[in-house]
Amino acid sequence: MAEFLQFLISGLTVGAVYALVALGFTLIYNASGVVNFAQGEFVMLGGMVTVFAVSLGLPLPLAALLAIGIAVVIGLLLHRLAIEPARGASAVTLIIITIGASIFLRGLAAVVFDKQFHKLPAFTGEAPVDILGAAVQPQSFWVLGGAAIVVLALYVFLEHTIIGKAVLATAANRLAARLVGINTTTIMALAFGGSAAIGAIAGILVTPITLTSYDAGTLLALKGFAAAMLGGMGNPIGAVVGGLLLGLLEAFGAGYLSSTYKDAFAFLVILVVLFAAPQGLFGRRVVERV
Amino acid sequence: MKSKVNLKVLMAAGVMGLGASHGALAQDTIKIGSVLSVTGPSSFLGEPEDKTLRIYVDKINAAGGVGGKKIELVIYDDGGDANKARTFATRLIEDDEVIAMVGGTTTGSTMAMIPVFEDAKIPFISLAGAIEVIDPVRKFVFKTPHTDKMACEKIFEDLKKRNLTKIGMISGTDGFGASMRAQCVKVAPNYGMQILIDESYGPRDSDMTAQLTKIKNTAGVQAVVNPGFGQGPAIVTRNYAQLGMTNIPFYQSHGVASKSFIDLAGAAAEGVRLPAAALLVGDKLPENDPQKKVVTDYKQAYESATKQPVSTFGGHAYDGLFLLVEAMKRANSTDPQKIRDEIEKTKGFVGTGGIVNMSATDHLGLDLSAFRMLEIKGGDWNLVASGS
Numbered sequence: 001m002a003e004f005l006q007f008l009i010s011g012l013t014v015g016a017v018y019a020l021v022a023l024g025f026t027l028i029y030n031a032s033g034v035v036n037f038a039q040g041e042f043v044m045l046g047g048m049v050t051v052f053a054v055s056l057g058l059p060l061p062l063a064a065l066l067a068i069g070i071a072v073v074i075g076l077l078l079h080r081l082a083i084e085p086a087r088g089a090s091a092v093t094l095i096i097i098t099i100g101a102s103i104f105l106r107g108l109a110a111v112v113f114d115k116q117f118h119k120l121p122a123f124t125g126e127a128p129v130d131i132l133g134a135a136v137q138p139q140s141f142w143v144l145g146g147a148a149i150v151v152l153a154l155y156v157f158l159e160h161t162i163i164g165k166a167v168l169a170t171a172a173n174r175l176a177a178r179l180v181g182i183n184t185t186t187i188m189a190l191a192f193g194g195s196a197a198i199g200a201i202a203g204i205l206v207t208p209i210t211l212t213s214y215d216a217g218t219l220l221a222l223k224g225f226a227a228a229m230l231g232g233m234g235n236p237i238g239a240v241v242g243g244l245l246l247g248l249l250e251a252f253g254a255g256y257l258s259s260t261y262k263d264a265f266a267f268l269v270i271l272v273v274l275f276a277a278p279q280g281l282f283g284r285r286v287v288e289r290v
Numbered sequence: 291m292k293s294k295v296n297l298k299v300l301m302a303a304g305v306m307g308l309g310a311s312h313g314a315l316a317q318d319t320i321k322i323g324s325v326l327s328v329t330g331p332s333s334f335l336g337e338p339e340d341k342t343l344r345i346y347v348d349k350i351n352a353a354g355g356v357g358g359k360k361i362e363l364v365i366y367d368d369g370g371d372a373n374k375a376r377t378f379a380t381r382l383i384e385d386d387e388v389i390a391m392v393g394g395t396t397t398g399s400t401m402a403m404i405p406v407f408e409d410a411k412i413p414f415i416s417l418a419g420a421i422e423v424i425d426p427v428r429k430f431v432f433k434t435p436h437t438d439k440m441a442c443e444k445i446f447e448d449l450k451k452r453n454l455t456k457i458g459m460i461s462g463t464d465g466f467g468a469s470m471r472a473q474c475v476k477v478a479p480n481y482g483m484q485i486l487i488d489e490s491y492g493p494r495d496s497d498m499t500a501q502l503t504k505i506k507n508t509a510g511v512q513a514v515v516n517p518g519f520g521q522g523p524a525i526v527t528r529n530y531a532q533l534g535m536t537n538i539p540f541y542q543s544h545g546v547a548s549k550s551f552i553d554l555a556g557a558a559a560e561g562v563r564l565p566a567a568a569l570l571v572g573d574k575l576p577e578n579d580p581q582k583k584v585v586t587d588y589k590q591a592y593e594s595a596t597k598q599p600v601s602t603f604g605g606h607a608y609d610g611l612f613l614l615v616e617a618m619k620r621a622n623s624t625d626p627q628k629i630r631d632e633i634e635k636t637k638g639f640v641g642t643g644g645i646v647n648m649s650a651t652d653h654l655g656l657d658l659s660a661f662r663m664l665e666i667k668g669g670d671w672n673l674v675a676s677g678s
Contacts, residue, residue: 003503006533010499017496115334117521119554126557128532135499135533210496211521211554219494255500259489260463262500 002133007255008248009131013140013209015247016147017043020202021224022231022239023154024195029234030171031184031191034094038078038102039224040217041109042196045071046203047212048109051118060123068200074105075196079189102221109214122208139208146205150198151240158236167191171234230270232283241281246270319362320355320624322347322614323388325378325403326417327395330370336395338592338604339417340365343392345595346611356618364388368399375399379406389624392610394418397465404431413617413630415610417603420469424653430630432653434609434643435602436567436660438470438517439477441544444565444661445515446474446481448674454512454539456484458505460526462518464493466545470517486511493522499529506535514538519545524554531558539563544661547602552669563674565661567602569642571671584640605642613639613646 021039028036046067053063082097089097123142128135158164169177170187178184203212210216227246231238249269253262273281324343327336347363355361364386366378375394382388383406390413394400397420404423407414408430416423416433423433449457457478461471471490478485487508489501505511514535516526523546530540540562542551547566552559568575572585588608589600616639617632618624636655639646644660663674 003507006503007500010497014497116550117524117554119524119556128534137532206496211524213521216494251497251500254491255504259491259501259504263492 003255005132005134007251009134009136009140011248011251012244013143013247014250015227015244016143017202017206017210017220017243018223018227018246019240019243020147020150020198021220022227022243023151023236024198024202025224025228026234026236026239027154027167027191027195027198029228031167032083032094032188033091034083034098035091035225035233036078036192036195037095037098037221037225038105038217039195039199040219040221041102041105042071042075042199042217043203043206043220044109044212044214044217045074045105045196046200047120047207047216048113048118048203048214049200050204050207051120051212052113054120060121064204067204068197071196071200071203072193075192075194076189078196079192083188083192084185102217106215106217113214115214117211117213118207119211120204120207137209139205143205143209146201147240150201151236154194154198154236163187163190226267226270229280230273232280235280235282238280238282319360320618321362321364321386321388322611323382323386323391324363324365324393325368325375325382325391325395325399326365326393327370327399328365328367330368332370332396334601335417335603336367336370338596338598338601339393339395339607340367341596342592342604342607343611345591346608349591350615356615357622359624361615365393368395370396370399372396372398372402376402376406379403383407383410383412388412389626390614390618390629391415392417392607392614394423397423400433404428407431411630412626413614413633415614415633417606417610419466421473427651427653432613432633432648434613434641434646434654435606436544436643436656437473437654438466438543439473440656440658440661441470441565442474442477442515442517443481444658444663445541445543445563446477446483447658448563448565448663449483449513449539449541450481452513452539455482456486456510456512458487458489458508458511458514459485460489460491460498460501460505460514460516460518462493462520462522463490464519464522466519467493467517467522470543470545474515474517491518491522491526493520495522496525497529498522498526499533502526502529502533502535506533511538513541515541515543517543517545519543521554524551527555527562528558536561544602547664549599552666559666559669561665561667563663563665566664566671567605567643567660568662569600569602569605571662571664571673574671574673580640580645581642585642588642602643609639609641609643609646612641 024039049067049070050063053066078101082101122139124138166182167187170184227242228239231242249266250262253265326340328340347361351360368375392415394416397418400416400418400423414431419435421437421439461467487505491498516523523542542562542564544566547570568581569585572589575582592600617629621628621632634648636646636648644656646655648655664671665674
């Protein structure tokens with residue numbers, strides 16, 4: 001039981017981060033149809049900026065806010081300078097642009113910061129909490145709670161605000177949204193800024209557990225993308241479920257099966273799911289009308 | 291038409307000029323080549339090597355050179371690419387006509403360059419870690435860094451002294467971790483070690499509690515060994531403390547022997563043991579230690595010239611350069627064949643990595659005394675007194 005709980009909590013913690021990255025993918029995908037592969041770099045920026053701001057003597061909450069602010073600005077710049085000028089290009093072209101942006105941001109971080117690994121102190125102490133025999137880092141609660149708040153806030157925003165509904169309308173049909181007077185360019189900028197903020201929050205929450213470095217985003221983007229595919233690209237609930245599921249698969253795979261094959265195991269399950277349901281667990285079936 | 295003729299004349303003049311200057315240089319300088327990974331993913335190895343070679347060649351030349359001749363250092367940066375390394379190796383031999391080579395940052399680029407130097411019969415002192423570089427022994431290839439096999443042996447030796455023989459292993463799946471794990475599994479029976487459980491983690495994994503929980507729940511594990519590199523071992527160490535496993539002795543490898551590991555792992559690193567080169571604990575070595583002077587001098591010279599903390603990797607380049615310089619002095623010649631013979635005869639050379647005794651069958655020349663067993667106490671390295 002203690003063993004099961006240990007795997008469960010460690011899986012959920014890692015999964016919550018994948019979920020936030022997947023959510024960032026979803027937001028931009030919905031608004032623009034682009035899969036933003038620079039999503040992992042927002043997570044890295046959240047962690048790295050906070051680390052360096054704290055080392056310069058800023059209190060942690062202020063440093064975290066600064067990191068989110070910088071990530072949002074970079075997200076907006078990414079949209080304004082790279083995506084917007086290529087408006088009208090095919091989705092594949094736009095995806096390649098985001099890959100280029102991701103490499104650029106990584107290189108920039110290596111120069112502006114450094115190539116070392118960095119840590120951030122846990123928000124509320126490092127002494128592990130005992131839950132029925134499982135030792136849990138207090139930071140895990142921060143990650144889980146933070147992820148839950150972000151998901152909730154995003155839900156309220158999308159379902160209960162006019163701007164949120166405009167985002168949903170743009171996602172549903174861009175042309176129709178423009179015809180009813182929604183400025184889809186602003187909505188897209190909003191999506192980039194929002195998903196940068198979500199990524200940065202994930203980075204800040206998780207750095208005390210996982211450490212960070214200039215290239216920490218690459219693997220997270222890959223895992224977050226896999227989670228988004230598993231849940232169904234474009235569905236926020238799917239992104240969260242997909243992320244948590246991927247984290248749990250990895251933890252239980254490493255715990256009960258073999259740690260050597262845990263990644264293979266996780267991706268095998270994803271392949272099986274996508275084989276049975278190509279749209280992902282919660283994906284909409286797209287019907288091409290002729 | 292006219293421009294073509296001019297070009298030809300220019301080229302001819304250029305070639306003649308080159309030939310002339312080459313001839314003049316060859317008389318009063320000794321050309322030593324080097325191919326290092328100064329940029330790219332292995333830059334944390336190649337950069338200190340590059341700086342070390344430059345600092346010490348300048349020092350040697352300022353002191354009058356070797357046998358009255360100045361050393362001319364030719365360094366190429368392979369960026370961690372084995373293909374480029376091989377091209378540069380050919381260029382060093384054919385264009386630069388070097389008489390010896392100190393370099394080869396990674397095992398990959400070293401292995402790619404070995405055939406070039408073997409064919410040209412030019413001595414090649416490699417700075418790469420893996421044992422494949424010198425096993426089997428190749429006539430012209432030597433190396434200075436200790437091997438991961440020796441690190442395993444050093445850990446097992448310490449475990450045996452503490453009467454701990456049943457161990458668990460958790461290794462990174464990166465090149466370093468995988469290679470060291472394989473060597474540990476291979477030499478474990480020689481020390482009567484029983485590996486009860488053998489776990490692994492990916493080089494970028496962020497949580498190893500699942501693997502450690504398995505080790506924790508394996509009955510009879512008396513100690514845990516973690517071969518790995520980069521941030522992975524720091525996370526393993528933190529998870530280890532999180533799960534309350536600190537009553538089981540925990541061993542890291544020389545792969546994390548840098549101050550940043552203590553910083554990243556924090557309080558969780560207390561009591562962790564690891565084998566490391568004497569260079570890390572130069573100031574803590576007893577006065578009568580034969581390596582004391584060499585490592586403190588090197589540390590002082592490197593840190594005052596670069597304003598960066600010393601690393602064992604730069605030390606490997608120091609050892610390589612001075613192995614070569616000593617051999618050239620003994621040979622009193624710039625003939626590559628004679629230099630090679632003298633490198634092989636090296637006895638009692640005190641370097642930063644240990645005391646080197648080469649032979650025709652051993653082109654590394656280090657024994658287990660090259661590694662010191664350290665324990666992290668109070669956020670700093672401490673030498674473990676033998677037998678404790």
